[in-house]
Amino acid sequence: MVDPQFFNKSQSFKLKELAELCGADLADGSDPEHELEDVAALDQAGAADLSFLDNVKYKDQFKVTKAGACIIHPDIAELAPKSVNLLLSVTPYKSYALVAQAFYPEYKPADGISEHARIHGEASIGSNCTVEAGVVICAGVEIGDECWIEANSVIGRNVKIGSHVRIGSNCTLSHCQIGSYTRLYPGVRAGQDGFGFAIDPAGHVKVPQLGRVIIQEHVEIGANTTIDRGAGPDTVIGQGTWVDNLVQIGHNVQIGKGCVVVAQVGISGSTVIEDFVAIGGQTGIAGHLRIGTGAQIGAQSGVMKDIPPGERQVGFPAQPGRDFMKQVALMRRMIKKN
Numbered sequence: 001m002v003d004p005q006f007f008n009k010s011q012s013f014k015l016k017e018l019a020e021l022c023g024a025d026l027a028d029g030s031d032p033e034h035e036l037e038d039v040a041a042l043d044q045a046g047a048a049d050l051s052f053l054d055n056v057k058y059k060d061q062f063k064v065t066k067a068g069a070c071i072i073h074p075d076i077a078e079l080a081p082k083s084v085n086l087l088l089s090v091t092p093y094k095s096y097a098l099v100a101q102a103f104y105p106e107y108k109p110a111d112g113i114s115e116h117a118r119i120h121g122e123a124s125i126g127s128n129c130t131v132e133a134g135v136v137i138c139a140g141v142e143i144g145d146e147c148w149i150e151a152n153s154v155i156g157r158n159v160k161i162g163s164h165v166r167i168g169s170n171c172t173l174s175h176c177q178i179g180s181y182t183r184l185y186p187g188v189r190a191g192q193d194g195f196g197f198a199i200d201p202a203g204h205v206k207v208p209q210l211g212r213v214i215i216q217e218h219v220e221i222g223a224n225t226t227i228d229r230g231a232g233p234d235t236v237i238g239q240g241t242w243v244d245n246l247v248q249i250g251h252n253v254q255i256g257k258g259c260v261v262v263a264q265v266g267i268s269g270s271t272v273i274e275d276f277v278a279i280g281g282q283t284g285i286a287g288h289l290r291i292g293t294g295a296q297i298g299a300q301s302g303v304m305k306d307i308p309p310g311e312r313q314v315g316f317p318a319q320p321g322r323d324f325m326k327q328v329a330l331m332r333r334m335i336k337k338n
Contacts, residue, residue, distance in 0.1 A: 002038065007104050012037045015069055017052065019087050020243045021102055022095035027077055027086035036068055039100050043217060046072075050087075052096035099334050117326035123155075126163065144180060155193065162217065175229045179217035179239070187224040190215065194235075194251025194269060207231060209251060215242075222247065222263070231269075238275065250287065262299070274309065283318075 016032035017027065022083070026032055027098045035062050040049040042058060045067035053062045059079055062070065077331050080086055089095040103114040113119065116133035123137045126145035129136070134152035139153050144163030149155070152286040153171040162180030167173070175191035184190070211230020215221070215237045222245035228253045229235055238257035248266045249255070255293040256275035261267075265279050265305070268287035273279075277291050280299030285291070292309030302316035315324040 002104070008107065009038065009103055011103075012048075013102065015085055018069075018099050021085070022071070022089065022098040023088040024071060024087035024095050025074075026082075027088050030069070030085040030087075034068060036314075039096070039103055040067065042067065042070070050099060052092050054093040054096070058102070071099070076327070078229055125253075132169075150186070159191070168223070175211075176213035176215065178215045178229075179219065181217050182215055182221075184220045184221045185223040185225075185245070188221050189225075190221070190227040191229045192226070194231055196231045196251055196269070201271075209237065211252065213237075219243075225249070228269075244281070256293070280314075 004335045006034040013034055014032065015030065015034040015036060016026065035048065036050045037048040040051055042051045042053065042061040042065045045065055047066065047068040049067050050069045051065060051067040051078065053059065055178040055322065058200060061155045063079055065081060065084060067084055068086060070080065071087045071089055072080065073090060073092055076142040077086055077088060083221060087095065091163050091317045111128045113131040114133040117131045117135040119137045119272050120139040122139040123141040126147065127189055128146050129143060130148045132149060135149050135152045138155060138157040138181045139289045140158035143161045145163065146164045146168045147161060150169040152169055153167050158171050160177040162178060164181045165178055166183045167251040168184055168186035168188065169251065170186055171188045173190050173324030191213045192208045196209055198207060209229050209231050211232050211234045213235045216239040218240045219237050220242045222243055224245055225243055225247040227249045228251040233252050235249065235251055236254045238255050238259065240257050241255055241259040243261045244263040246264050247261055250267055250269035253267050253271040254272045256273060259273060260278045262279060262281040267285045270287050270327055271289045276294050278296045280297055280301065282299055283297050283301045283303065286302040290301065290306045292307055295307045296311040296312045297303060297318060298314030301314050301318040302320045307313055312321045313319055314321050
């Protein structure tokens with residue numbers, strides 16, 4: 001159950017209000033006036049709770065749930081207990097997300113700048129911003145309206161940040177521009193030198209990294225992710241892309257819009273990832289490659305060559321999923337013969 005020490009609930013809602021809010025339809029026989037006070041898991045919900053089912057793995061819990069209401073796909077409505085009111089949605093998880101946001105809107109502290117923040121006189125901060133203790137904002141920084149900079153983050157010289165941006169605690173930003181409605185989770189490092197040098201027996205020679213990091217609007221960057229600035233061209237994270245924790249994005253990388261990059265992925269320099277690409281956790285991608293629009297890469301893959309648009313690849317070296325599974329099956333047969 002939700003711990004009230006950490007999360008503040010807003011109010012109760014009638015079923016019809018939640019249906020309108022999340023774009024779901026009331027099933028026949030459901031009570032539009034039924035009052036719901038909270039959200040809960042299927043096996044913990046009571047008569048005043050709303051739950052959801054998005055994975056048929058949990059259908060047995062759904063069959064016996066005591067929830068007052070449940071968001072489900074219309075195709076499995078017949079499995080519902082008779083006592084449960086139903087909200088029918090073709091995207092149950094998305095509908096649940098919208099409902100949960102209504103019950104538990106994101107906390108934001110009071111506007112204002114802590115007396116323990118250090119802000120250069122040549123920095124510009126918009127209206128209704130919150131700047132917490134220990135934050136350092138350097139000369140030439142521009143921060144838009146309604147931003148929240150959490151404790152001990154450092155915003156380097158001339159960084160530009162749009163409106164409604166949240167910067168988590170202990171982030172460091174330099175040589176970058178951050179689009180509006182973007183969130184950086186604690187410990188993000190963006191804009192530091194890329195790993196660029198000329199190899200020489202007498203000692204490696206640093207190549208100046210003269211580009212920037214451009215993070216566009218509505219982007220999420222997970223905790224302790226690092227994004228190197230470009231060597232000349234910029235490193236770019238496209239609009240609406242979500243990056244998980246502990247991801248390394250090398251210099252000059254171009255990531256398109258709407259991509260999903262899962263934890264512990266490493267993307268080497270100058271690789272281009274087109275729009276709506278999904279990259280599974282712990283995948284390694286070599287440099288100077290192109291990953292086509294809509295491609296999907298399985299977890300722990302090693303990508304060593306370009307991937308065409310829309311293709312699903314997995315394994316090391318990464319290859320089309322069907323080929324990989326054929327190889328696995330062949331190896332199993334060979335092992336059994338021995």
